[in-house]
Amino acid sequence: MTATARPGTPLSTPSTSFPAGFLWGVSVGAHQTEGNNLGSDWWFRENEPGSTVRERSGDAVDSYHRWREDFDLAAGAGFTDYRFGVEWARIEPVDGHPSRAQVDHYRRMVDGAAVRGLRPLLTLHHFTNPLWFTASGGWGRTDAIPRFLRYIDALAPVIDAGVARVMTFNEPNVLATFPRIAAGRGELSEGLPEPDEVLARVLIETHQAAVARLRDRHPGVELGWGISVQDYRAAPGAEADAETYSETRDQQFVRAAVGDDFVGVHAYTGGLIGIGGKPVVDPHAERTQTGWAVLPDALGGAVRRVSRIAPHLPIIVTENGIATADDRRRITFTDAALASLRGAMDDGADVRGYFHWSLLDNWEWGSWSPRFGLVAVDPETFARIPKPSLAWLGSLGPVIR
Ligand code: BGC
Numbered sequence: 001m002t003a004t005a006r007p008g009t010p011l012s013t014p015s016t017s018f019p020a021g022f023l024w025g026v027s028v029g030a031h032q033t034e035g036n037n038l039g040s041d042w043w044f045r046e047n048e049p050g051s052t053v054r055e056r057s058g059d060a061v062d063s064y065h066r067w068r069e070d071f072d073l074a075a076g077a078g079f080t081d082y083r084f085g086v087e088w089a090r091i092e093p094v095d096g097h098p099s100r101a102q103v104d105h106y107r108r109m110v111d112g113a114a115v116r117g118l119r120p121l122l123t124l125h126h127f128t129n130p131l132w133f134t135a136s137g138g139w140g141r142t143d144a145i146p147r148f149l150r151y152i153d154a155l156a157p158v159i160d161a162g163v164a165r166v167m168t169f170n171e172p173n174v175l176a177t178f179p180r181i182a183a184g185r186g187e188l189s190e191g192l193p194e195p196d197e198v199l200a201r202v203l204i205e206t207h208q209a210a211v212a213r214l215r216d217r218h219p220g221v222e223l224g225w226g227i228s229v230q231d232y233r234a235a236p237g238a239e240a241d242a243e244t245y246s247e248t249r250d251q252q253f254v255r256a257a258v259g260d261d262f263v264g265v266h267a268y269t270g271g272l273i274g275i276g277g278k279p280v281v282d283p284h285a286e287r288t289q290t291g292w293a294v295l296p297d298a299l300g301g302a303v304r305r306v307s308r309i310a311p312h313l314p315i316i317v318t319e320n321g322i323a324t325a326d327d328r329r330r331i332t333f334t335d336a337a338l339a340s341l342r343g344a345m346d347d348g349a350d351v352r353g354y355f356h357w358s359l360l361d362n363w364e365w366g367s368w369s370p371r372f373g374l375v376a377v378d379p380e381t382f383a384r385i386p387k388p389s390l391a392w393l394g395s396l397g398p399v400i401r
Contacts, residue, residue: 013392013395013396013399014334014335014338014392014393014395014396015335015338015339016335016338016339016341016342017342017396017399017400018342018345018354018396018400019400020400020401021400022351022352022353022354022400023080023081023119023121023316023352023353023354023355024078024079024080024081024353024354024394024396024397024400024401025074025079025080025081025082025083025118025119025121025353025354025355025356026074026079026081026082026083026355026356026357026358026359026374027083027084027318027319027355027356027357027358027359028063028070028083028084028085028358028359028360028362029085029123029126029127029170029358029362030084030085030086030087030123030126030128031057031060031085031087031126031127031128031363032057032060032126032358032362032363032364032365033060033061033063033070033360033362033363034060034062034063034064034087035057035058035059035060035061035062035063035064036058036059036060036064037057037060037087037089037090037128038089039089039090039093039130039131039132040087040088040089040128040129040130040131041089041128041129041130041131041133041134041135041138042057042127042128043057043089043131044131044134046366053366054366054367055363055366055367055368057363058363059382060362060363061360061361061362061363061377061382062382063360064105066382066384067084067109067112068112069384070359070360070384071109071112071113071116071118072116073359073375073384073386073390074116074118074359074394075116075117075118076394077374077386077390077391077393077394077395077397078394078395078396078397078398079118079394079397080117080118080119080397080401081118081119081120081121081164081353081355082113082118082119082120082121082359083120083121083122083123083167083318083355084109084120084121084122084123085122085123085124085125085126085170086106086122086123086124086155086158087128088124088125088128088129088130088133088151089128089129089130089131090102090105091103091106091151091154091155092130092150092151092154093130094132095130095132095133095136095147096150098151098154103154103155103157103158104157106155106158107157107158107161110122110158110161110162110163111161111162113162114161114162119164119165120162120163120164120165121163121164121165121166121167121316121318121355122158122159122163122165122166122167123167123169123170123226124151124152124155124166124167124168124169124210125148125168125169125170125175126169126170127170127171127174127175127178127365133147139199139202139203139206140202144202144206145202145205145206145209148206148209148210149209149210149213152210152213152214153213153217156217156218159214159217159218159221160218163218163221164221164222165221165222165223165224165261165262165316166214166218166221166222166223166224167224167225167226167264167318168206168207168210168211168214168223168224168225169203169206169207169225169226170225170226171226171227171228171266172200172203172204172207172225172227172253173192173195173200173227173228173249173250173253174192174228175199175203176195176196176199176200176203177192177193177194177195177196178196178199179196179199180193180194180195180196190271190279190281190291190293191232191271191273191278191279192228192230192249194248194249195248195249197248200252200253203253204252204253204256207225207256207257208256211223211259211260222261222262223260223261223262224257224260224261224262224263224264224316225253225257225260225263225264226263226264226265226266226318226319227250227253227254227257227263227264227265227266227306228250228266228267229250229254229265229266229267229302229305229306230250230267230268230269230270230271230298230302231267231269231270231271231295231297231298231299231300231301231302231305232245232246232249232270232271232272232273232279233270233271233272233273233301234272234273235272235273235274235275235280237275238272238273238274238275238276238277241273241274241275241276241277242273242277244277245273245277246273246305251309254306254309254310254313255309255310257310257313258310258312258313260313261314262313262314262315262316262352263306263310263313263314263315263316264315264316264317264318264319265302265303265306265315265316265317265318265319266317266318266319266320266357267298267299267301267302267303267317267319267320267337268292268298268319268320268321268322269288269292269293269294269295269298270293270295270297270298270301270302271285271293271295288322288323288324288370289323289324289325289369289370289371290323290364290370292323294322294333296332296333296334296335296336296337296340297336297337297340298337298340299317299320299337299338299340299341300337300339300340300341300342300343300344301340301344303315303317303341303344303345303349303351304344304347304349306349307344307348307349307350312350313350314350314351314352315349315350315351315352316351316352316353316354316355317341317351317353317354317355318355319355319356319357320334320337320354320355320356320357321334321356321357321358321372322334322372323364323370323371323372324371325371327387327388327389328388330374330387330389331388331389331392331393334356334389334393338354341354356374356393357372358372358373358374359373359374359375359390360373360374360375360377360384361373361375361376361377362377373387374386374387374389374390374393374394375387375390
């Protein structure tokens with residue numbers, strides 16, 4: 001079916017159409033929206049004396065209490081799918097002592113999604129660990145994998161409440177760069193640092209163990225992980241360097257998902273990789289608030305590359321968006337990104353859905369400045385203020401249902 005603009009409506013619907021059953025969603029991250037994630041390692045880093053994290057997450061946008069409003073906004077706009085996270089530090093605030101009340105909190109969210117006709121895609125890990133885990137060696141602990149599986153086991157009532165899809169890790173390829181960059185990825189303007197190889201291996205093993213555990217305990221739930229895949233291409237003569245760049249940065253993580261039900265693709269930008277494997281900085285590129293080159297077609301490019309290296313692995317775009325204060329620019333960018341996605345699908349990429357980053361303006365790993373949201377949030381009252389892009393993007397939902 002094709003989405004066409006209705007005469008008289010202030011905004012046209014997106015100019016691209018998608019097949020029936022295509023997932024149409026928004027994404028949020030737990031630590032970035034919930035607020036007061038007191039037991040987490042990021043909370044500790046943000047609040048320790050002399051912290052290098054510029055701005056604290058604090059109350060974030062209080063989604064821990066206001067998730068109903070957030071769900072209402074998404075469902076009301078026409079979205080059918082909602083990606084949100086659970087926080088390990090809340091589920092297991094003390095090593096070995098899961099909190100039943102917190103499990104119940106997230107179970108209520110899953111119930112609340114169903115009531116509103118939203119299918120939850122649950123992220124189990126989004127950059128944050130419980131402080132007790134990090135302080136005792138984190139992913140370097142010899143028992144890191146069983147510790148993560150124990151957390152997953154504690155989540156059973158949440159998943160069984162009606163979770164359609166689970167993402168084990170958000171962007172393990174970015175998480176694996178954390179030992180190399182103390183501050184988050186929002187600081188970077190071009191390219192991604194090389195992931196730490198040891199950590200990359202541990203995360204891949206943990207993901208695979210988690211998928212096996214979840215498959216065993218929760219048959220029927222679709223499983224995968226979400227990889228940051230930017231559309232980096234070879235500058236003339238740099239083909240081998242660009243291949244190595246992509247292999248270490250994202251392709252090894254995509255290949256590790258072969259056999260899963262989906263791989264999540266998080267695409268925002270792209271560029272050229274030059275000789276020596278360094279991104280070529282384009283001084284003339286238009287840039288977003290996070291300093292990334294504005295390249296809406298990067299979505300199609302990223303999806304094409306993923307489907308080339310893992311041809312039988314279904315793809316869900318679990319993040320795509322733009323940090324801008326100008327909502328018209330968000331609409332133009334997203335419209336072009338969706339057109340490039342549709343082009344990749346027409347050429348054979350098996351894409352099952354699209355989740356926009358993000359429903360809400362939120363805490364961007366050390367800064368409140370970048371505006372990724374379809375909805376603004378008043379920092380004092382936490383009032384949600386929908387931007388025109390919310391209705392615009394959501395309007396495709398009923399069309400593809
Ligand atoms: C992350 C989000 C982040 C977004 C925009 C992704 O790397 O999953 O947490 O806010 O990109 O930078």
